Amino acid sequence: xxxxxxxxxxxxxxxxxxxxxxxxxxxxxxxxxxxxxxxxxxxxxxxxxxxxxxxxxxxxxxxxxxxxxxxxxxxxxxxxxxxxxxxxxxxxxxxxxxxxxxxxxxxxxxxxxxxxxxxxxxxxxxxxxxxxxxxxxxxxxx
Amino acid sequence: xxxxxxxxxxxxxxxxxxxxxxxxxxxxxxxxxxxxxxxxxxxxxxxxxxxxxxxxxxxxxxxxxxxxxxxxxxxxxxxxxxxxxxxxxxxxxxxxxxxxxxxxxxxxxxxxxxxxxxxxxxxxxxxxxxxxxxxxxxxxxx
DNA sequence: CTACAAATTCAAGTCGACTTGAGGTCAAGA
DNA sequence: TCTTGACCTCAAGTCGACTTGAATTTGTAG
Numbered sequence: 559x560x561x562x563x564x565x566x567x568x569x570x571x572x573x574x575x576x577x578x579x580x581x582x583x584x585x586x587x588x589x590x591x592x593x594x595x596x597x598x599x600x601x602x603x604x605x606x607x608x609x610x611x612x613x614x615x616x617x618x619x620x621x622x623x624x625x626x627x628x629x630x631x632x633x634x635x636x637x638x639x640x641x642x643x644x645x646x647x648x649x650x651x652x653x654x655x656x657x658x659x660x661x662x663x664x665x666x667x668x669x670x671x672x673x674x675x676x677x678x679x680x681x682x683x684x685x686x687x688x689x690x691x692x693x694x695x696x697x698x699x700x
Numbered sequence: 701x702x703x704x705x706x707x708x709x710x711x712x713x714x715x716x717x718x719x720x721x722x723x724x725x726x727x728x729x730x731x732x733x734x735x736x737x738x739x740x741x742x743x744x745x746x747x748x749x750x751x752x753x754x755x756x757x758x759x760x761x762x763x764x765x766x767x768x769x770x771x772x773x774x775x776x777x778x779x780x781x782x783x784x785x786x787x788x789x790x791x792x793x794x795x796x797x798x799x800x801x802x803x804x805x806x807x808x809x810x811x812x813x814x815x816x817x818x819x820x821x822x823x824x825x826x827x828x829x830x831x832x833x834x835x836x837x838x839x840x841x842x
Numbered sequence: 843c844t845a846c847a848a849a850t851t852c853a854a855g856t857c858g859a860c861t862t863g864a865g866g867t868c869a870a871g872a
Numbered sequence: 873t874c875t876t877g878a879c880c881t882c883a884a885g886t887c888g889a890c891t892t893g894a895a896t897t898t899g900t901a902g
Contacts, residue, residue, distance in 0.1 A: 564879070575879085576861055584859095594868045595880045602815055608828040615792075616799045617759060619858070626803065632813050633806050640807035647800040650757075651793055657758045658789040660751075661768065664775050665782035671774050673744055686750040706849075717849085718891055726889095736898045737850045761888070843902100850897070856890085867880070872873100 561590065561598040571607045578607070586610055586624050617650065656685040703732065703740040713749045720749070728752055728766050759792065798827040 568575045581587050582597075587606050589597040606627075613623035626643060628634040635643075660681050669675035710717045723729050724739070729748055731739040748769075755765035768785060770776040777785075802823050811817035 574861080577859080579880090580860060595866095596868085596878075597880090605815055605821065605824055608824055612795065612799055612802070612824070612827050614859090616796050621858095627806070627814070637807045640803050644800045644803045644807070647796050647803070651796050651800070653754065654758050654789050654793050654796070657754055658786045658793070660754070661782050661786045661789070664769070665779045665786070672769070673747055679747065682747055682750055682754070685754050716891080719889080721850090722890060737896095738848080738898080739850090756889090763888095846899105846901085848898090848900105851895090853893090855892070858888100860886085862885070863883090865881090868878095869876105871876085 561600060562603065563593070564597050564599070567599050567603055567607070570604060571611075573607055573611070581607075581610060581620070584620055584624065586620060616647065653685065656681065660685070702743060704743065704745065705735070706739050706741070709741050709745055709749070712746060713753070715749055715753070723749075723752060723762070726762055726766065728762060758789065795827065798823065802827070 562570075564575045564578055567573070567578060578587070579597075582589060587599075587603060587610075590600045591598050609627050610620075610623055613626060614620065618626070622643075625635050626633055626640070633640060660678070663675075663678055663681065664672055667675050667678065669678070672678040704712075706717045706720055709715070709720060720729070721739075724731060729741075729745060729752075732742045733740050751769050752762075752765055755768060756762065760768070764785075767777050768775060768782070775782060802820070805817075805820055805823065806814055809817050809820065811820070814820040
């Protein structure tokens with residue numbers, strides 16, 4: 559079984575060693591042991607870090623990611639909480655889609671000021687409406 | 701023409717007065733004048749703030765939002781940069797969709813540890829691949 | 843006219859996620 | 873055995889986006 563030291567992990571994942579230590583300190587990952595002072599990680603660390611990267615790229619805090627996928631990739635949350643997270647994601651996806659459409663419109667619309675374009679204002683109104691809907695965790699992603 | 705003072709704006713948008721001042725200080729918005737010390741805003745401020753809220757909910761920094769839609773809702777960027785922003789959004793949407801699917805799977809899969817589930821690992825690998833694609837602004841959103 | 847509530851400015855504080863720096867340790871190679 | 877250099881710990885610093893607090897400054901109600 560091949561063990562990786564922190565620099566190998568850093569190199570293979572593109573994550574800084576200091577960040578990896580930080581994740582361990584916060585309990586998102588664990589090292590399998592030490593050689594002298596040096597941490598040793600099992601190969602599964604790579605997938606775990608991929609998961610952490612994905613989760614935080616999606617806008618979740620480290621604590622939230624920790625809750626979704628525990629230190630060994632096992633979810634620490636109930637089915638319901640997970641579904642709620644997925645719903646949060648769907649709302650966020652909707653917001654992003656609106657913004658993307660808005661930006662596309664901005665790039666193409668010839669109106670001198672976009673606030674004067676009825677289409678733009680309509681899209682904007684539509685988007686703001688989303689903000690006032692319930693969010694299960696109470697935490698909007700951005 | 702009806703002018704709004706900061707507390708009315710705060711109340712109608714749900715944004716704290718301190719945040720509104722902060723946006724003005726950073727140049728994302730401008731007040732139309734003062735009554736004594738007190739700022740007065742035109743009604744268009746509401747849409748502008750909606751735009752700022754949307755943009756930052758989508759993960760853009762205030763500086764980026766400022767670049768996308770200037771102080772009066774006019775975009776300060778070239779068509780190309782806007783299209784690039786839209787592409788960034790599409791990538792982010794893809795990431796979020798993957799994470800949502802992953803979470804759904806986690807909520808439903810009976811495997812003892814998800815890292816042992818081939819479907820999970822496959823989805824994860826698929827997601828990580830996304831991270832290595834080019835991003836036009838150099839800045840991933842989350 | 844006076845008091846008061848609401849705004850104002852400016853500096854400093856907070857929070858999350860790391861990064862940086864100083865000083866220490868130890869496995870491995872010469 | 874001695875020397876490196878990679879890694880270690882712990883404290884402090886950074887960055888963005890605000891918030892908070894203290895010391896003013898009004899417009900307005902009484």
